[in-house]
Amino acid sequence: MKIMPNRLDKGFYLYQEEFEKKALEVLRSGWYVLGKEVQSFEEEFAAYTGSRYCVGLASGLDALWIAFRVLGIGKGDEVIVQGNTYIASVMGITINGAAPVFVEPDEYFNIDASQIEDRITDRTKAILVVHLYGQASNMAPIMDIARRHGLRVVEDCAQSHGARFGGQMTGTFGDIGCFSFYPSKNLGAFGDAGAIVTNDPKIAEDVRVFRNYGSEKRYYNRVVGTNSRLDELQAGLLRVRLSHMEELEADKRRICGRYLAELTHPDIVLPSIRDGATHIWHQFVVRTERRQELIDYLNDREIGTIIHYPIPPHLSEAYRYLGFGEGSLPITECYARTVLSIPLYNGMTAEEQEYVIEAINRFQ
Structure with a gap:
């Protein structure tokens, strides 16, 4: 018997008819970027996480670096992060010119909250919490430290869709929750896809503008942004999987x-x-x-x-x-x-x- 470490095809076949129906629906719609599927997914995923807002993006890495960009964290700033994370977490920090400050993990593979305070300096601006392998991190002491020191909290939820700490969904504790929908994730797309969730209307609006070339109205550019849009096809297929x-x-x-x-x-x-x-x-x-x-x-x-x-x-x-x-x-x-x-x-x-x-x- 041959056993692969992961089988993405089995996840497809579980709901094959629904996936294929949705794909044809999107293809026949004639609208493929920032349409009703993206809007519906954003509303449904926000509700799923318990957040007020969700903004679909092109990838989980984009969610991370855009999160720090809209929070104004960059050159000369420090962000505390666990050492044993996937390198994309750190790239989200360094793409913006900020410096990662590494903290050891605990026995659950997540950041050891007891070590965070010792690593805070006058340059520390944020804590990046990575809910690694699917287990929620120890959020109570982390949020207490962040409040006392006036730090932003960004959550890397690439692997924790649906995980909770104290009954609250990961991604909803800090300023921004960053999600990847890479095909191998529990909520996986059929290509690259990502999103941020937040309860702050300004952050949500800033991310919406930034993801679309910095434009809030076509051809009227407010800031120098990027192209990081969750496409209609992936959004539609994600809606199918989210329902299950x-x-x-x-x-x-x-x-x-x-x-x-x-x-x-x-x-x-x-x-x-x-x-x-x-x-x-x-x-x-x-x-x-x-x-x-x-x-x-x-x-x-x-x-x-x-x-x-x-x-x-x-x-x-x-x-x-x-x-x-x-x-x-x-x-x-x-x-x-x-x-x-x-x-x-x-x-x-x-x-x-x-x-x-x-x-x-x-x-x-």
């Missing part, structure tokens, strides 16, 4: 509940769930000091895995200029050496999962 999010989330919880209950290998550390937080399982990430052995063993049995992520941003070639060396962030670097994502996707059968579980438990 409750059942898709339940399916992931079922699969991961079985992993948590039945994976018993002593050399493998299973993920933990924070009290008061929910996990929507974008990835099921284990840790093991024997990672390469396990990867090779599973490859021999045609079970695919992915490392999220093997090189932390501070050690990447792209950010060599920041001057970090190995050992700068030991917990982040330990995670980079030991994390491994095992197969997880909507539509995964019980037989497929049983094959994965049995193989891992028999690992010698």
